[in-house]
Amino acid sequence: MEKFQEALLAWYRENPRSLPWRGEKDPYRILVAEVLLQQTRTAQAIPYYHRFLARFPTLKALREASLEEVLKAWQGAGYYRRALHLHLLAQEVEALPRSYAELLKLPGLGPYTAAAVASLAFGERVAAVDGNVRRVLSRVFALENPAPRMLRNLAQGLLPQGEAPGEWNQALMDLGATVCLPRRPLCSECPVAPLCQGRVDPGRYPGARRRKVREEALAALVLWGREGVYLERLEGRFAGLYGVPLFPQEELPRRVRSFGVDPRFAGEVHHTLTHRRLRVGVYVAPWDGEGAASRREQLVDPGEKPLPKLMEKVLRQAQAFLAHEGILPFPHAKAHGVKPFEPG
Ligand code: SF4
Structure with missing residues (x-):
């Protein structure tokens, strides 16, 4: 010894x-x-x-x-x-x-x-x-x-x-x-x-620690307007942070109806948490908060809010898709000199 x-x-x-x-x-x-x-x-x-x-x-x-x-x-x-x-x-x-x-x-x-x-x-x-x-x-x-x-x-x-x-x-x-x-x-x-x-x-040595990893299919809805992106306060493991609505893929039709939008598929992002592997379909739609006064206040510049890594990936994917379509999304993030959502 x-x-x-x-x-x-x-x-x-x-x-x-x-x-x-x-x-x-x-x-x-x-x-x-x-x-x-x-x-x-x-x-x-x-x-x-x-x-x-x-x-x-x-x-x-x-x-x-x-x-x-x-x-x-x-x-x-x-x-x-x-x-x-x-x-x-x-x-x-x-x-x-x-x-x-x-x-x-x-x-x-x-x-x-x-x-x-x-x-x-x-x-x-x-x-x-x-x-x-x-x-x-x-x-x-x-x-x-x-x-x-x-x-x-x-x-x-x-x-x-x-x-x-x-x-x-x-x-x-x-x-x-x-x-x-x-x-x-x-x-x-x-x-x-x-x-x-x-x-x-x-x-x-020491031998592999086996972990069971669960696969999950989710959908993220990126609603964007002149004021920014619709962000909610998250709960559970992400308490205190912000993000776009994220839910099981099968809930997409119901959630889309509740916002009254007709979203487009913007691609998929993958994210691994300790015991879960997430496959997230990203959907984007322009939205002005019509008919939802309390929600309109939540169209915010994503560069100003703390976001978990998964949400950064989702927003990057959405921005890349919209930029490809010739739309300049989330102008406020740039106005603040914050560029966390550059395409690529
Ligand atoms: S297994 Fe690790 S501790 Fe042992 S000789 Fe090799 S480097 Fe050193």
Whole structure:
């Protein structure tokens, strides 16, 4: 075990990744980075990290912002529930608690994120096990489909005495992110190769986590007019965000009747959520809100509202179709200098 610890730490100290949150001690900034990294690749997360912190540099600034402002700053990063939780958390605490156990009680913080913040910001001896660490440990110890609790106990037991726990956690994560890669691990460059039991057949570990993915056929109705696009406030997993009406494909005739429009098919977009693969038919129709005064107020510039990624795809598809027909849609998005819906 000591050899493993020494080899990995020596490698890490010579090959640290250059990331904007490396060496960071402010727990709030570490939290923002870790929350972003929950579902976003490192390279993609970096611009969002800078943008979010430029807008909300402290927990206090986040607390004082409206949910809509926070969601807007998160736009494009996807998985908006993370931003909802950050905003909620900012309302709950004045400052981030200093222990793993207390951090774990906050909204949106699972064992990994709580351990990362506790070890990196406060030096608590707690192992942070993310997907990278799971893969590295499963291979080094030749474990097929290890249970999460067992893996956490193993990782906890590996924390070296007398070393900074945050540094150790990062070393393991970096090995997984840069050397012990999911498909083609670079075993010949690996500092712990001589100690690795899974090296002969790394593809066998940790074993695939099978997920059942459900296919769904949906329809999206893009109603556009001089004022913009008809957007509704979404509910459920997209609460706080906006989008065009989205419903099961078979409901299309009824929904079309309720708006009194005659839409055209503008193409299809595909989108994958954690357990669902969506095939969304996009339908467009000009609409002035005739006969629906309360709805007319909801013809808005989509560039001004926080939208989930799926809705961005739908609106891009609609705009590309309309542009092809020689119609310049959603003029207001451009008037505001916002161009999230360029064709292509
Ligand atoms: S030797 Fe290969 S499989 Fe083992 S930890 Fe290193 S990169 Fe991963």
